[in-house]
Amino acid sequence: MRLGWRTRIGYGSGDYALNLFWQGTGYYLFFFYTDVIGLPVATAGVIFAIGGLWDAISDSLMGYWAERTKSRHGTYRPYLLYGCLPLALSFIAIFYPYPIENDLLLIIVVTLALLVFRSAYTLVSIPYAALSVRLSQDSDERTRLATVRIVFGFLGGITAIILAGGLQDQLSDRLAFPIFATLCACLSVPILLFCFHNSHETAANTPSTPAVYSLGQLVKSMRRNAAFLLLCCGIILVTLGGALIGKTVLYIFVYDLGDRAAGNLTILLMTIIPILTIPLWSLLALRFGKKIGWLAGSATAFIGMIFLYADRSGSVLMAMLGYGVIAAGLSSFAVLFWSMLPDTIEFGDLRSGVRMNRRWWG
Known part of the structure; x- marks a missing residue:
């Protein structure tokens, strides 16, 4: 519905x-x-x-x-x-x-x-x-x-x-x-x-009557739910990488490139770009599947990081371009993770009969 x-x-x-x-x-x-x-x-x-x-x-x-x-x-x-x-x-x-x-x-x-x-x-x-x-x-x-x-x-x-x-x-x-x-x-x-x-x-x-599971049952269910574990590992790595990139943008522009205004503009662009790319990632996932969308987002972010690392020109515009490509790629995970997470929980429910977001003994 x-x-x-x-x-x-x-x-x-x-x-x-x-x-x-x-x-x-x-x-x-x-x-x-x-x-x-x-x-x-x-x-x-x-x-x-x-x-x-x-x-x-x-x-x-x-x-x-x-x-x-x-x-x-x-x-x-x-x-x-x-x-x-x-x-x-x-x-x-x-x-x-x-x-x-x-x-x-x-x-x-x-x-x-x-x-x-x-x-x-x-x-x-x-x-x-x-x-x-x-x-x-x-x-x-x-x-x-x-x-x-x-x-x-x-x-x-x-x-x-x-x-x-x-x-x-x-x-x-x-x-x-x-x-x-x-x-x-x-x-x-x-x-x-x-x-x-x-x-x-x-x-x-x-659920009208949420089930109560032991901690052991939940751990066993998680071990059998490879999709849930892979998704969690993936988003942990994405979160760590995104945090490292985000926290260093202003420092790079202020202390390496000497242009604080460009740094603030880059941060703004890194937030505007996902608004344009997220609908595209959503359409890609609906048309070809969420797995394809995830892989395409990963490849895009990787290309941006390689470009940013390889560029030695000291150009503000080149740095802004690199960060923009990274932002476009990372935006895919924002929509796909929250769309895929309930799917993996239901997958585990079907396999083990234990729903991850229900009660466990305590």
Whole structure:
């Protein structure tokens, strides 16, 4: 059954709000740590690593917790309603230039602020991602839903980048980034509430009596579900590579090419390009299959990386071209992963009778 555009847009709008935060932290937070509040690069890297480790723990806990939630709003939707304000406030906190002279105390405060933000982001983003399964059980419709969602996500990223770039042009970094975070926070709350009101979990897609499985049963099911394991490994590698590319763009343009304005423009282009290419990846997947779409996206991103590595001209335009090709390739994973994930879960369900997103003993 096809979903109406009100549902598609309502659900997709949530990713607009989430990408104000995701792109904001991905492109600017590391730079804020090192060049605004003066943390050493190694220290900033350790703080990000701690945040990543916490994500690995909190994401799993949130998935376990969300699946067991029962409320009049459904299983996943309540987290959009009650999590939007804490998420907005925590985003402001990570871009605040704390006037702390003691280095150790500053590191502790910055780390705690990041962990609070990561927790708040997990509180909203994990249920939001799982909500798509409760909107439709049709594989092709999930591809369309994922396409709309990801387009909205990149629109959110564009908004964040335009705000950040414009403020940096007009103000000092120490003022620009806190104002940027506040504006993103103010935008996110009404949008997440809009998503909440227009994304309804249907009884047809919600298990009436969720099964309770032991941890051993789930592990056994995962071992038999090669498609799920391959998809997870693939997206982990894509996420690591994408994070490394995104966090270094501004440094390369500022310190290697000496053109900060071009760096901000490149970040903007890397967010605009996927809006143009995502519908193409979606059409390719619907026409030839999701596997072909994934491989084509991988090849495109690989070509862009090779071009960027091989170019020794020092040309700003060549660097922008390389990053643009990479962005076009990486955009395929955004839509295909969220479209393929429910398919792999259902594949495992058919093979083992154990559904990965149902309850396990605890």
